[in-house]
Amino acid sequence: MRQLQWPADTDQPADTDQPAGAAETVDALLAGRLAQALDRPAPQQPVWPDPDRAREVGALLRRAAPIVTAAETARLRRELAAVAGGQAFLLQGGDCAESFAENTEAHRRANLRTLTGMADVLTRRTAVPVVKVARMAGQYAKPRSRAVDAQGLPAYRGDMVNSAEPTRAARTPDPDRMLRAHAAAVDTMALIRRLGRGGGPEARAAAGGDIYVSHEALLLDYEQCSLRTDLGGPEPRLSSGLGHFLWIGERTRRLDGAHIAFARLLSNPIGLKLGPDTTPEEAVTYVRRLDPHAEPGRLTLISRMGHTRVREVLPPIVEKVTASGHQVVWSCDPMHGNTYTSANGYKTRHWSAMADEITGFFDVHRALGTHPGGVHLEVTGDHVTECVGGTGGPAEAELPARYRTACDPRLNAEQARELAHVVAELAARSVRDRKGGPR
Numbered sequence: 378m379r380q381l382q383w384p385a386d387t388d389q390p391a392d393t394d395q396p397a398g399a400a401e402t403v404d405a406l407l408a409g410r411l412a413q414a415l416d417r418p419a420p421q422q423p424v425w426p427d428p429d430r431a432r433e434v435g436a437l438l439r440r441a442a443p444i445v446t447a448a449e450t451a452r453l454r455r456e457l458a459a460v461a462g463g464q465a466f467l468l469q470g471g472d473c474a475e476s477f478a479e480n481t482e483a484h485r486r487a488n489l490r491t492l493t494g495m496a497d498v499l500t501r502r503t504a505v506p507v508v509k510v511a512r513m514a515g516q517y518a519k520p521r522s523r524a525v526d527a528q529g530l531p532a533y534r535g536d537m538v539n540s541a542e543p544t545r546a547a548r549t550p551d552p553d554r555m556l557r558a559h560a561a562a563v564d565t566m567a568l569i570r571r572l573g574r575g576g577g578p579e580a581r582a583a584a585g586g587d588i589y590v591s592h593e594a595l596l597l598d599y600e601q602c603s604l605r606t607d608l609g610g611p612e613p614r615l616s617s618g619l620g621h622f623l624w625i626g627e628r629t630r631r632l633d634g635a636h637i638a639f640a641r642l643l644s645n646p647i648g649l650k651l652g653p654d655t656t657p658e659e660a661v662t663y664v665r666r667l668d669p670h671a672e673p674g675r676l677t678l679i680s681r682m683g684h685t686r687v688r689e690v691l692p693p694i695v696e697k698v699t700a701s702g703h704q705v706v707w708s709c710d711p712m713h714g715n716t717y718t719s720a721n722g723y724k725t726r727h728w729s730a731m732a733d734e735i736t737g738f739f740d741v742h743r744a745l746g747t748h749p750g751g752v753h754l755e756v757t758g759d760h761v762t763e764c765v766g767g768t769g770g771p772a773e774a775e776l777p778a779r780y781r782t783a784c785d786p787r788l789n790a791e792q793a794r795e796l797a798h799v800v801a802e803l804a805a806r807s808v809r810d811r812k813g814g815p816r
């Protein structure tokens with residue numbers, strides 16, 4: 378698989394529409410499609426104060442080595458096909474936002490250990506393989522509800538864009554941060570490889586076998602780098618070397634927008650967040666658009682409906698998508714639909730609301746006879762106090778003690794483990810139902 382060849386003398390893909398044939402022609406075709414995709418409206422993008430520097434950074438990044446290999450990504454695609462087919466579960470999780478300051482080896486190891494620990498709970502209880510996908514090695518860009526924060530400053534948009542520090546200078550988007558984020562992601566992937574392979578028994582236990590990496594494909598100036606021509610699928614596509622799995626967020630999934638068009642071009646498995654306003658008709662439109670060749674596991678639909686809505690909103694979506702014949706992975710994000718501000722002013726989530734949304738998600742799939750494929754969580758191994766509840770978890774008044782997140786509140790290791798037991802019970806029941814044959 379080759380790096381996508383950009384037309385000579387320019388940093389931008391050519392706007393051309395030639396038929397596929399020789400290698401250069403396929404590259405030109407894909408580069409043209411990419412240019413068309415990126416030309417569409419793109420919400421949540423920073424305005425770089427120095428566009429020339431942003432272009433220079435883009436050119437540097439396009440020459441950088443990929444973070445993940447195409448072979449690994451292809452393996453994840455096969456494993457997600459098994460999830461879509463009901464033979465495995467998906468566990469995806471990590472920080473809401475990685476940050477340069479928190480990117481220590483201890484932090485990353487703790488997060489990996491937490492993910493692995495949760496996977497162990499699930500595997501032991503269900504005896505079904507668990508595919509582990511970390512929100513890591515590229516999760517540095519954030520969509521925001523408001524462009525301006527409470528103090529009137531430009532919002533923090535992730536360390537890849539600006540700094541969380543509350544000054545106007547720090548909040549000014551800086552394209553060089555994309556280089557730092559890329560270097561940090563390379564470093565994180567190297568750590569994961571070290572733990573997984575040559576790291577010795579202790580390290581191997583910490584990593585727990587293969588861990589894939591994922592992030593939200595949000596910042597298009599970053600995402601258009603590290604693209605390789607992939608001729609292995611039903612049509613020529615682009616394999617992103619920036620992560621194994623990329624997802625499109627709730628705030629950037631407009632159907633006529635750049636993010637959906639970009640995801641359509643990728644051969645990586647992709648995810649799509651679906652909030653409570655999604656209609657079944659919209660869901661099917663996304664599925665047809667993003668999985669045009671009906672490849673099992675190509676698309677993961679990550680519902681984040683909120684615990685009060687999931688039982689009402691999800692069933693018609695699952696029914697309509699199932700009737701369309703596409704085999705998607707159904708995943709539940711119980712975090713983003715259950716966020717609220719505590720009485721003392723902290724953005725938080727209650728453990729019980731998450732457990733309830735997950736329970737609702739499994740109940741919906743049980744009633745419809747479909748496979749509740751997995752969960753998507755914001756979680757850390759650090760001893761933080763960001764989400765309330767769980768046995769022994771903090772109350773609202775205790776949130777200030779160790780509230781460290783760069784963006785959204787994460788479950789700490791104890792809360793995560795307790796939630797893993799809830800998921801494991803529900804998953805075990807679902808496995809039993811399936812073994813019992815059609816109901």
Ligand SMILES: O=C[C@H](O)[C@H](O)COP(=O)(O)O
Pocket residue numbers: 473519520521522523713784785
């Ligand atoms: O995950 C992150 C999103 O950026 C977040 O949920 C939006 O947060 P905001 O409402 O604080 O902007």
Ligand SMILES: C=C(OP(=O)(O)O)C(=O)O
Pocket residue numbers: 473520625626627628650651681710713785
């Ligand atoms: C921004 C996120 O989620 P959503 O797009 O579902 O709001 C996220 O996963 O951090």
Ligand SMILES: [Mn+2]
Pocket residue numbers: 473474713755784785
């Ligand atoms: Mn988040």
